[in-house]
Amino acid sequence: MNLEQLKRIVGENGWLGESDDLSAYVTEWRGSWHGATPLVLLPASTAEVSAILKHCHAERIAVVPQGGNTGLCGGAVPDESGQQVVVSLRRMNRIRSVSPDNFSLVAEAGCILANLQAAASQVGRLFPLSLAAEGSCQIGGNLSTNAGGVNVLRYGTAREQVLGLEVVLADGSVIDGLRELRKDTAGYDLKQLFIGAEGTLGIITAASLRLFPEVTGVGTALLAVDSAPQAVRLLAELRRSLGDQLQAFELISAPAMELVSRHIADTRNPLDDGPPWFVLLETASGDDGAMLEQELMRATGAGLLSDAVLAKSEAERQALWRIRHAVSEAQKHEGASLKHDVSVPVGAIGDFIDAASRAVSNYCPGARVIAFGHVGDGNVHFNVSQPPDWPAERFIALRADMADLVYREVAKFAGSFSAEHGVGVLKREALLRYRSPVEVELMRRLKAALDPHNIMNPGKVL
Numbered sequence: 001m002n003l004e005q006l007k008r009i010v011g012e013n014g015w016l017g018e019s020d021d022l023s024a025y026v027t028e029w030r031g032s033w034h035g036a037t038p039l040v041l042l043p044a045s046t047a048e049v050s051a052i053l054k055h056c057h058a059e060r061i062a063v064v065p066q067g068g069n070t071g072l073c074g075g076a077v078p079d080e081s082g083q084q085v086v087v088s089l090r091r092m093n094r095i096r097s098v099s100p101d102n103f104s105l106v107a108e109a110g111c112i113l114a115n116l117q118a119a120a121s122q123v124g125r126l127f128p129l130s131l132a133a134e135g136s137c138q139i140g141g142n143l144s145t146n147a148g149g150v151n152v153l154r155y156g157t158a159r160e161q162v163l164g165l166e167v168v169l170a171d172g173s174v175i176d177g178l179r180e181l182r183k184d185t186a187g188y189d190l191k192q193l194f195i196g197a198e199g200t201l202g203i204i205t206a207a208s209l210r211l212f213p214e215v216t217g218v219g220t221a222l223l224a225v226d227s228a229p230q231a232v233r234l235l236a237e238l239r240r241s242l243g244d245q246l247q248a249f250e251l252i253s254a255p256a257m258e259l260v261s262r263h264i265a266d267t268r269n270p271l272d273d274g275p276p277w278f279v280l281l282e283t284a285s286g287d288d289g290a291m292l293e294q295e296l297m298r299a300t301g302a303g304l305l306s307d308a309v310l311a312k313s314e315a316e317r318q319a320l321w322r323i324r325h326a327v328s329e330a331q332k333h334e335g336a337s338l339k340h341d342v343s344v345p346v347g348a349i350g351d352f353i354d355a356a357s358r359a360v361s362n363y364c365p366g367a368r369v370i371a372f373g374h375v376g377d378g379n380v381h382f383n384v385s386q387p388p389d390w391p392a393e394r395f396i397a398l399r400a401d402m403a404d405l406v407y408r409e410v411a412k413f414a415g416s417f418s419a420e421h422g423v424g425v426l427k428r429e430a431l432l433r434y435r436s437p438v439e440v441e442l443m444r445r446l447k448a449a450l451d452p453h454n455i456m457n458p459g460k461v462l
């Protein structure tokens with residue numbers, strides 16, 4: 001492998017080699033995958049990315065694009081062969097332009113999501129994509145995984161924020177598609193191919209993104225409900241009455257709440273521990289929650305919830321969100337857990353959770369289902385914690401069978417085994433099993449057409 005030419009392309013500050021500490025680039029965020037690489041390239045421009053891929057295409061060198069490396073499916077790290085080079089976009093982090101009147105901005109792929117949100121906010125606009133990793137993940141990674149997060153209910157996933165993309169193809173050619181248009185029906189919508197492709201079809205180098213009016217005055221509440229189906233009925237009722245002011249609707253099971261209260265300092269459940277389910281919801285109404293309060297009183301009267309607390313200050317709002325964001329952290333204190341990021345049609349969430357929970361307890365008595373998630377858009381994080389008296393390794397050995405069991409229940413409800421985290425290396429088998437042969441074959445043909453030498457993130461997704 002001729003690496004000298006690659007080093008010359010990016011210059012002396014543009015690469016890290018085997019004598020550097022590369023651990024952050026070859027280890028997945030949770031530490032579940034460790035790979036090896038002889039070279040991490042840090043290009044500073046689209047021209048450099050183009051030259052890198054042109055060379056790798058000619059020399060058949062495998063390339064792993066990397067953003068913030070917060071992905072949870074092993075997609076952003078090289079394999080163990082030591083034959084794959086990493087291309088980190090972190091130096092390509094400029095906001096190229098902001099157009100408040102067009103409600104759009106153009107950002108380079110390495111721009112950290114939180115910085116992009118701040119750039120929009122500086123001109124009184126909102127970039128609504130928001131997730132717990134926003135301080136480290138990059139917009140290129142967000143688009144490559146079609147990230148979801150907490151605002152999908154109102155604004156849609158990452159895909160729906162994109163007006164145009166600049167992409168470098170496997171052979172180094174550049175699609176200069178940074179148009180900032182709402183309407184554009186000129187031929188196939190090529191940008192969509194690269195969103196959610198997890199770096200297997202090309203490298204996204206910049207994106208033009210949709211902005212929204214900034215939200216002034218949010219209402220945030222934690223509610224107690226009797227069952228997941230009741231939460232779904234409440235969601236339908238509030239969507240009817242509040243329309244698209246409803247921007248987040250997160251379900252938290254009682255066991256998840258209990259773990260947070262027990263393990264995470266500075267968190268407190270302001271409601272009784274009694275109810276089996278909690279909902280954290282947020283509205284953007286401009287009236288600091290007055291309308292939300294009125295609608296919640298009506299819903300209480302209709303028997304759709306049993307208790308509620310509204311945040312009266314930004315500090316109280318943050319405290320409620322801390323509960324939601326702390327669930328994964330709290331689970332770590334209970335030993336090993338097997339995680340399933342799945343989606344089903346919103347109306348089926350309650351039935352799915354019941355059916356999948358039954359299947360889990362039949363298969364592994366003592367295992368504890370910790371279900372929570374972005375229920376407003378049908379996404380459930382269906383996590384299962386080990387039986388308390390088991391060694392962690394015994395439970396982790398069930399990973400593949402447990403996933404299959406959960407995914408079979410998902411399939412019964414016409415859902416998806418991958419709601420928002422992507423496929424990476426973790427779910428390749430599931431893709432083959434749960435997507436139809438026609439779809440998988442079409443994915444393979446697209447991959448072969450765009451990347452005939454299979455240099456783009458080989459071993460991921462397909």
Ligand SMILES: Cc1cc2nc3c(=O)[nH]c(=O)nc-3n(C[C@H](O)[C@H](O)[C@H](O)COP(=O)(O)OP(=O)(O)OC[C@H]3O[C@@H](n4cnc5c(N)ncnc54)[C@H](O)[C@@H]3O)c2cc1C
Nearest residue numbers: 067068069070071075138140141142144147148149199204
């Ligand atoms: C605490 C925490 C909370 C999270 N919460 C959510 C959540 O609510 N919703 C959600 O959807 N995800 C969530 N995630 C997962 C993760 O943050 C997202 O998948 C995020 O979009 C990944 O961005 P990244 O920049 O870290 O990408 P990386 O992890 O670096 O890469 C992800 C994939 O995209 C590819 N890639 C990266 N950049 C490019 C590029 N420029 N061009 C082409 N391919 C590229 C990589 O090869 C890899 O396959 C969470 C993760 C953590 C750690």
